[in-house]
Amino acid sequence: MMPAVIRGDGMRGLAVFISDIRNCKSKEAEIKRINKELANIRSKFNGDKALDGYSKKKYICKLLFIFLLGHDVDFGHMEAINLLSSNKYTEKQIGYLFISVLMNSNSELMRLINNALKNDLASHNHVFVGLALHCIANVGSQEMAEAFVSEIPKILVAGDTMESAKQSAALCLLRLYRTSPDLVPMGEWTLRVVHLLNDQHLGVVTAATSLITALAQKNPEEFKTSVSLAVSRLSRIVSSASSDLQDYTYYFIPAPWLSVKLLRLLQCYPPPEDRAIQGRLTECLETIMNKVQEPPKSRKVQYSNAKNAVLFEAISLIIHHDSEPNLLVRACNQLGQFLQHRETNLRYLALESMWLLASSEFSREAVKMHIGTVIIALKVLKVAILAEKYAMDYTWYVDTILNLIRIAGDYVSEEVWHRVIQIIINRDDVQGYAAKTVFEALQASACHENLVKVGGYILGEFGNLIAGDPRSSPLVQFGLLHSKFHLCSVATRALLLSTYIKFVNLFPEIKCTIQDVLRSDTQLRNADVELQQRAVEYLRLSSIASTPILATVLEEMPPFPERESSILAKLKKKKESGALTDLEDAKKEPTPDVNGGPEVNVANKGLNNPQPRSHELLTLQLAAMNRPRPSSHRITPHSLAPSFLDPAAQAIHSSSTDLMDVRSVHLLNSRPSNPSAGDLLVDVFSDIDAGVISHVPGTEANFVRFVCKNSGVLFENQLLQIGLRSEFRQNLGRMYVFYGNKTSDQFNSFTSEVISPGNLSAQLNIQTKPVDSILEGSTQVQQVLNIECISDFVSAPILNVQFRYDGDLQNISVKLPITLNKFFQPTEMSAEDFFRRWKQLSSSLHEVQQIFQAKHPMDSEITKAKLLGFGVALLDGVDPNSGNFVGSGIIQTKTVQVGCLLRLEPNSQAQMYRLTLRTSKEDVSKRLCELLAEQF
Numbered sequence: 001m002m003p004a005v006i007r008g009d010g011m012r013g014l015a016v017f018i019s020d021i022r023n024c025k026s027k028e029a030e031i032k033r034i035n036k037e038l039a040n041i042r043s044k045f046n047g048d049k050a051l052d053g054y055s056k057k058k059y060i061c062k063l064l065f066i067f068l069l070g071h072d073v074d075f076g077h078m079e080a081i082n083l084l085s086s087n088k089y090t091e092k093q094i095g096y097l098f099i100s101v102l103m104n105s106n107s108e109l110m111r112l113i114n115n116a117l118k119n120d121l122a123s124h125n126h127v128f129v130g131l132a133l134h135c136i137a138n139v140g141s142q143e144m145a146e147a148f149v150s151e152i153p154k155i156l157v158a159g160d161t162m163e164s165a166k167q168s169a170a171l172c173l174l175r176l177y178r179t180s181p182d183l184v185p186m187g188e189w190t191l192r193v194v195h196l197l198n199d200q201h202l203g204v205v206t207a208a209t210s211l212i213t214a215l216a217q218k219n220p221e222e223f224k225t226s227v228s229l230a231v232s233r234l235s236r237i238v239s240s241a242s243s244d245l246q247d248y249t250y251y252f253i254p255a256p257w258l259s260v261k262l263l264r265l266l267q268c269y270p271p272p273e274d275r276a277i278q279g280r281l282t283e284c285l286e287t288i289m290n291k292v293q294e295p296p297k298s299r300k301v302q303y304s305n306a307k308n309a310v311l312f313e314a315i316s317l318i319i320h321h322d323s324e325p326n327l328l329v330r331a332c333n334q335l336g337q338f339l340q341h342r343e344t345n346l347r348y349l350a351l352e353s354m355w356l357l358a359s360s361e362f363s364r365e366a367v368k369m370h371i372g373t374v375i376i377a378l379k380v381l382k383v384a385i386l387a388e389k390y391a392m393d394y395t396w397y398v399d400t401i402l403n404l405i406r407i408a409g410d411y412v413s414e415e416v417w418h419r420v421i422q423i424i425i426n427r428d429d430v431q432g433y434a435a436k437t438v439f440e441a442l443q444a445s446a447c448h449e450n451l452v453k454v455g456g457y458i459l460g461e462f463g464n465l466i467a468g469d470p471r472s473s474p475l476v477q478f479g480l481l482h483s484k485f486h487l488c489s490v491a492t493r494a495l496l497l498s499t500y501i502k503f504v505n506l507f508p509e510i511k512c513t514i515q516d517v518l519r520s521d522t523q524l525r526n527a528d529v530e531l532q533q534r535a536v537e538y539l540r541l542s543s544i545a546s547t548p549i550l551a552t553v554l555e556e557m558p559p560f561p562e563r564e565s566s567i568l569a570k571l572k573k574k575k576e577s578g579a580l581t582d583l584e585d586a587k588k589e590p591t592p593d594v595n596g597g598p599e600v601n602v603a604n605k606g607l608n609n610p611q612p613r614s615h616e617l618l619t620l621q622l623a624a625m626n627r628p629r630p631s632s633h634r635i636t637p638h639s640l641a642p643s644f645l646d647p648a649a650q651a652i653h654s655s656s657t658d659l660m661d662v663r664s665v666h667l668l669n670s671r672p673s674n675p676s677a678g679d680l681l682v683d684v685f686s687d688i689d690a691g692v693i694s695h696v697p698g699t700e701a702n703f704v705r706f707v708c709k710n711s712g713v714l715f716e717n718q719l720l721q722i723g724l725r726s727e728f729r730q731n732l733g734r735m736y737v738f739y740g741n742k743t744s745d746q747f748n749s750f751t752s753e754v755i756s757p758g759n760l761s762a763q764l765n766i767q768t769k770p771v772d773s774i775l776e777g778s779t780q781v782q783q784v785l786n787i788e789c790i791s792d793f794v795s796a797p798i799l800n801v802q803f804r805y806d807g808d809l810q811n812i813s814v815k816l817p818i819t820l821n822k823f824f825q826p827t828e829m830s831a832e833d834f835f836r837r838w839k840q841l842s843s844s845l846h847e848v849q850q851i852f853q854a855k856h857p858m859d860s861e862i863t864k865a866k867l868l869g870f871g872v873a874l875l876d877g878v879d880p881n882s883g884n885f886v887g888s889g890i891i892q893t894k895t896v897q898v899g900c901l902l903r904l905e906p907n908s909q910a911q912m913y914r915l916t917l918r919t920s921k922e923d924v925s926k927r928l929c930e931l932l933a934e935q936f
Contacts, residue, residue, distance in 0.1 A: 011058045018065060027890075028827050031897070034066055038073075045079055053091045056083055060098050067102055070730065072894070077102070077109055084116035089127060092120075096131050100138035114147050121151055126162035129155065133168040137175040145180040152176070153185075157192040163201040170196070170207035174214055181218060190215070190222050197229040202248045202255055205233060209261040216268045227269050231281045234262045238287045251303035256310050263313040271321040282324060288314045289330050312349060319356050328363035336370040351385060384416045394423060394430040402441055402451070409448025417454050424458060426559045432465035434458050439472050442480050449492055452484045456492070460499035461557055464506045474507035482517065490528050497523075497531065501538040505554040508547075515542055547868060548826055704934050706817035708869030715814045719743055719805055722814060726787075728822050730892040733787035735818070737799065739771065740780040747775040747803040747810075752783055754816065755798045763793035764818065775803065785816075789823045789893045792924050820927050824871025824889045824900075831878045834888065838901055841918035848918075848925040850933050854911045858936075863906065866935050872902060879903065891924060898924050902932070 017037060024030040041059045044051060051059075056079050067073045076098070083095030099113055120132035133152070136144050155161055156169040170193075177184045196208035209230070216223040237245070237255050248255040272278045292311055297303065315331045318324065335357070338350035358367045383404055391397040401420045405412050424434045438455045441447070447455075459477050466472045478500070485496055500514045517523065523535035545553065702714060711725035719742055726735035741747055750773050754766050765788040771781050796815045803810050829837070841847065856862075863885060867874055872887030879886045884905045891898040898921050905914040913936050917929045 011054075011061060013058055014061050014065070017062055021065075021069070026828050027825070028829060028833070028899075030069075031071075031890075034069070034071055037062060038066065042075060045076065051079075053083065053086050053088060057091045057094045060094050064094075064098055064101060073102060081109060081112050081116065084113070084120070089131075092128065092131055096135040100135050103139070110143060117148065118151070121148070121155065126165045129162075129165045130168045133165070133172040137168075137172040140175045140179050142180050142183070145176040145183045149173075149176055149180070149183050150185065153187075153189040153193070156196075157189050163199075163204050166196070166199075166201075166204045167207040170204070170211045174207075174211045177211075177214055184215075186215075186219055186222050191225070194223055194226045194229060197226060197233050202245065202258060206255075206258045206261060209258065209265055213261065213265045213268065216265065220268060224269065226265065227272055228274070228277050230262045230265050231272070231277050231284065234259060234266075234284050235280050237262075238284050238291075250306050251300060252297040253303065253306040253310065256306040259310045260313045263310070263317050267317055267320045271323045282327065285314050285318060285324075285327055286330075289327070289334060292334060308346065312353065315353055319353070319360065322360050322362070325362040328357065328360055329366045332357050332363045332366040332370065339370065348385060384412075384419065388419070388423075394427050395433050398424065398430060398434045398437060402437060402454070405448055405451045405454065406441065406444075409450050412448075412450050417450050420454065421457050422560045425461070425557055431458075431462040435462040435466045436472070439463075439466060439477065439480070442484070447484060449488055452481075452488055453492055453495055456481055456496045456499040460502035460506075463503065467507065474503065474510050475513065478503055478507075478510055478513065490531060494530055494534055497534045497538060501542060502554055504542045505550055511542060515539060518542070546873075548873070703815060703817055707819070707821065707931055707935055708866045714817070715812065717812075719810065720747075720801070720803075720812065722799075722801070722812075724817075726818075726822070728787075730825065731789040731823055731894050733789075733818070733822060735785040735787060735816070737783045737785065738780055739775060739783070739801070741775045741777055743805070744777040745805065746777055747805055749773060750775045750801075750803040752799060752801045754785065755800055757795055757798060760793055760795050760797060763791045764788070764797065765790055766797055766818075787818060791893050791895045792820055792891065792898065792921060792927070794820075794923070794927055819931060820891060820924065821871050821931055823892045825892050826871065826873035827888045827890050827899075828873050829875060829878075829888050831875070834875060834878050834886065834901065837899070838918060841901065841920065845922050846918050846920065846925060847916065848922075848929040849914065849916045850929050851912060851914045852933055852936070854906075854913060854936055856936065858906055858908050858911065860906075863904070863936065867902075867904065867932075870932055870935070872900065881905070891919075900924070900928060902928070904932075904936075 020033050021030055024033060041062060044055070044059060060076060060080050060083065063073045063076045080095045080098035080102075083091045084099075086092050086095070103109070103113065117132045117136060120128040123129055133155075136148055136152075152169050152173045156166055156173060161169070173184065193208060194212060197205055197212070199205050199208070212223055212226050216226065237259055240254050245254045248258070250256050266281070272281060288310055292307065311334070315335070318327045318331050322328070332354065335350040335354045338346045339354070341347055341350075354367060354370065357363045384401060387397055387400040387404070391400075398420065401416065405417065424431055435458050438451070438458050441451055442455045459481065463472075463474070463477050467474050467477070470476075481496055481499060485493055488496070497518075500517065504511050504514055518535050518539040524532065524539075526532040526535065541550070541553070702712065706712065706714075710727065711723070713721060713723045714737075715722040721738075721740040721742060723738040723740070724735055725738075726733060728734075737752070739750075739752070750771065752768075752771055754768050756764060756766065767786045769784045771783045775781055797818055799814045799816050801810075801812045801814070860883070864874060867885055867887055870887075872889040875886045875888060884903060887902045887904075889900050891900060898919050900917065900919045902918075903916045905916075907913070913933075915929060915933055915936075917925045917932075919925045919928070
């Protein structure tokens with residue numbers, strides 16, 4: 001039991017501070033309040049008056065809250081360490097919490113922390129021991145493992161250690177083992193850990209089982225004795241009544257999660273050689289199988305979930321041992337019953353297990369007896385599961401399921417179209433193809449309602465990926481969906497209304513058309529409350545929400561949590577032949593979430609159909625970023641959509657076929673990329689054999705256009721096309737670079753490298769993921785760049801690409817459009833706040849002004865869009881002259897935040913602009929002024 005919090009220990013100052021933050025009306029007000037609090041805390045820590053433990057705890061809690069809001073905290077570490085020496089639980093707890101969250105494992109203070117941890121680990125107070133173990137597990141660094149990996153086993157096996165401390169010690173050791181498996185020593189303690197399976201406290205047994213399972217996978221011989229103890233413990237659990245283990249009974253199932261862990265531990269070993277142990281294990285498995293046949297003790301889903309979790313793990317063990325014919329046949333018969341269950345998940349799991357049973361010689365005939373049950377029970381669902389299981393790639397799967405819905409729509413359950421939506425959402429490399437395919441399917445005069453549901457969902461999320469084709473323009477997409485609206489049920493019409501509001505974000509040009517539909521009497525006065533409420537709320541949202549808020553509220557759906565599927569193993573085998581990356585690897589690869597979303601790729605036809613059809617629409621997938629991995633796909637020049645560049649860019653590219661259809665997303669949905677001064681193409685390898693260096697007219701114009709857009713073609717010649725898409729949040733960003741081979745021959749020795757000229761590497765941290773050294777003809781690969789802005793900068797990084805084509809070395813160096821305004825955070829301000837701040841920044845060190853001739857037609861809407869794309873928030877009604885534009889924002893870097901105010905004054909008669917930038921740093925003002933002036 002943890003000690004109770006002392007009455008009156010509520011830290012009123014912390015509550016007031018949190019309330020103040022919640023009441024802030026703008027981001028700037030929040031930052032101002034936080035800066036004030038940070039200054040106060042710093043003065044308290046540096047003051048002459050010594051702080052008591054309560055005050056330190058209160059201020060450390062405030063620093064934690066500030067950090068959790070996303071702000072940097074660079075002090076308070078010593079005060080947190082001082083709290084570790086306190087004898088009060090709450091103070092020590094807050095100190096450990098601060099260290100777990102904010103302390104860098106490479107900090108010079110780690111020695112002091114380790115000393116405090118050692119003191120608490122040696123304490124006779126089990127609560128303090130638990131806090132220290134929790135901290136070690138939360139930090140989980142290699143340094144922690146080196147310091148304590150020999151101490152924790154002693155706590156774990158000591159006879160006088162409390163049960164709660166034993167649990168924490170087992171899980172802490174498991175955490176360190178996963179971090180540094182080679183540092184965990186095997187020795188005398190291993191045998192004593194195994195005997196924890198006999199501990200009277202089931203919490204200790206559960207934690208020890210998790211630890212032993214992980215250790216046994218690498219050192220099976222060391223833990224071989226755990227088999228008999230695991231069987232013994234499992235036998236006691238499955239033969240007990242729910243009243244015998246009251247504290248560990250879950251909906252009438254005794255210790256279900258411990259049972260699952262024990263069954264998984266036994267799967268690390270072959271069947272026991274000792275007949276007595278084997279017989280006892282067989283009895284356990286038979287008991288588990290028998291309990292399934294008993295009348296249910298509860299109708300709640302928690303009861304059935306727990307019971308089935310134990311059952312399926314038992315069946316997995318039976319299949320793993322593959323030595324008891326009777327158990328294998330019983331398992332097969334039980335799975336046959338599940339195949340007729342109304343719950344889709346049970347049918348799915350049963351089919352997966354039945355497939356494994358079919359490979360056993362003892363149960364093969366029993367499986368054959370259930371073929372008829374499979375055919376009758378699964379119906380259309382069987383086709384859907386098999387389509388997923390045997391999919392050659394995801395485009396084939398989409399084709400198959402959409403055909404299934406077209407042909408047998410009445411028999412397609414909700415689960416089927418939900419599943420295809422899940423796969424499309426999770427796989428950005430098929431999203432464009434799915435949008436195109438479902439758009440074509442909806443053009444049929446008679447569409448099943450399930451197809452309309454899929455079409456509404458897919459086009460609402462990814463309709464922008466096919467909007468470059470005039471045949472599937474935004475207005476055409478909307479008209480096609482709305483033509484089905486009156487024929488659908490209430491649920492489908494509700495879904496379509498959600499699609500319409502998504503279109504408002506994706507396609508601002510048809511906003512008025514959609515608003516007309518939403519405000520019609522058939523919607524606002526609809527007899528159905530759900531439809532009426534959606535229409536009213538969506539109309540209001542589209543009318544009053546600013547573009548950034550609308551983009552945030554209606555941003556793309558994040559990937560669904562993916563369960564293990566039979567399609568994964570299939571796709572893993574296809575990797576080497578250029579197939580799609582499987583979902584399992586994508587789940588395992590950790591990447592920072594920067595504005596969340598999937599990777600970017602080109603959709604393709606199946607491997608069994610290498611020649612793409614001429615009507616295929618290939619688009620570069622521009623969904624939000626999730627877990628990017630390089631992959632290659634077959635593409636052909638004649639199957640490409642028109643480029644989504646402005647007229648000037650189209651003129652540049654009209655002489656060659658685009659390999660990638662790069663569609664710009666709405667300017668406020670993501671931060672724009674930026675240009676840099678100087679030529680787009682520079683030779684940075686003049687001291688080596690540069691081979692053939694490509695220079696294309698107009699590339700500098702391409703580069704400049706990236707200031708106010710987030711994606712496009714960066715470079716193109718007769719051999720190679722380089723496109724990119726990027727997104728940014730605060731001082732972090734991620735950029736996808738796409739290399740398209742326009743020839744029919746492969747590129748060999750393909751390499752790409754990002755070079756930071758001068759001191760840029762200290763200002764901009766860029767991490768790259770490698771690409772394959774061979775780029776096949778008519779294919780495209782993707783490279784991911786993770787970006788961190790350390791401080792303000794001027795120059796741009798250089799992307800150098802080298803490859804051999806027809807024996808010649810090709811060397812291309814392109815400036816990457818990563819510049820300062822990519823790290824803008826729009827900030828709303830009142831007129832009073834704006835002018836007060838404007839006056840504060842009136843000195844020559846803060847202001848930069850430029851008067852220049854207009855290079856493009858002066859259109860107020862285009863100007864507004866460019867300013868929004870630049871990254872600032874436009875402030876309406878602030879400037880007395882309604883024709884002027886006023887904006888504000890904050891440049892986010894790791895080391896400092898720089899506030900920025902701008903004013904743009906167009907003079908249409910003189911065809912000139914006056915641009916004024918005021919920031920708290922002169923260099924930032926100059927750079928932003930240079931960047932923005934090039935846009936007009």
